[in-house]
Amino acid sequence: DTGVSQDPRHKITKRGQNVTFRCDPISEHNRLYWYRQTLGQGPEFLTYFQNEAQLEKSRLLSDRFSAERPKGSFSTLEIQRTEQGDSAMYLCASSFTNQQFFGPGTRLTVL
């Protein structure tokens, strides 16, 4: 499968714990995006990388959130001191043109 992959697919954690998600984009795509989606809403943009450079961060991305793409390939999204409001689907997308392709997402549940 040469699509965008994300790991893990599901994560259940207790409030206050740290979690880290991984995204592997389509190999020739230089742009990588993170989104968050809650029930009944469309995905909301969090942050964006072009190669290894993080070029934009949404105001939704609080100080507890950090994303990296160290070698311009895979990316990680870390949430520190999770809160119940962080429960959502975290989607990664990649692109080479203006069309973005999404991975299956990581569903986070914070208890």
Added chain:
Amino acid sequence: RKEVEQDPGPFNVPEGATVAFNCTYSNSASQSFFWYRQDCRKEPKLLMSVYSSGNEDGRFTAQLNRASQYISLLIRDSKLSDSATYLCVVNVGPYSGGGADGLTFGKGTHLIIQP
């Protein structure tokens, strides 16, 4: 005002009928426009890009009206497999690196095709 607004539905439509969705966007600087389809508990999948000249892909036709900041999607001869949530999506940012390049999604319109 939300940046991208859609009627959430649900739209209940008999199989074989034609159905149309609309959405409006608030940022006149928006440069790229798309319809995505999302099945329950799955990721969004690109259905089609939308151009001012209008574009068609099989049973699907998309139209953009920049003056009215309005996007439409028409589905002809609807199939049971068309049941899904349809997300109207705009991209403000220039495709040149930097700037706002994330997609802005509407909440989606839920379509149910009935046999």
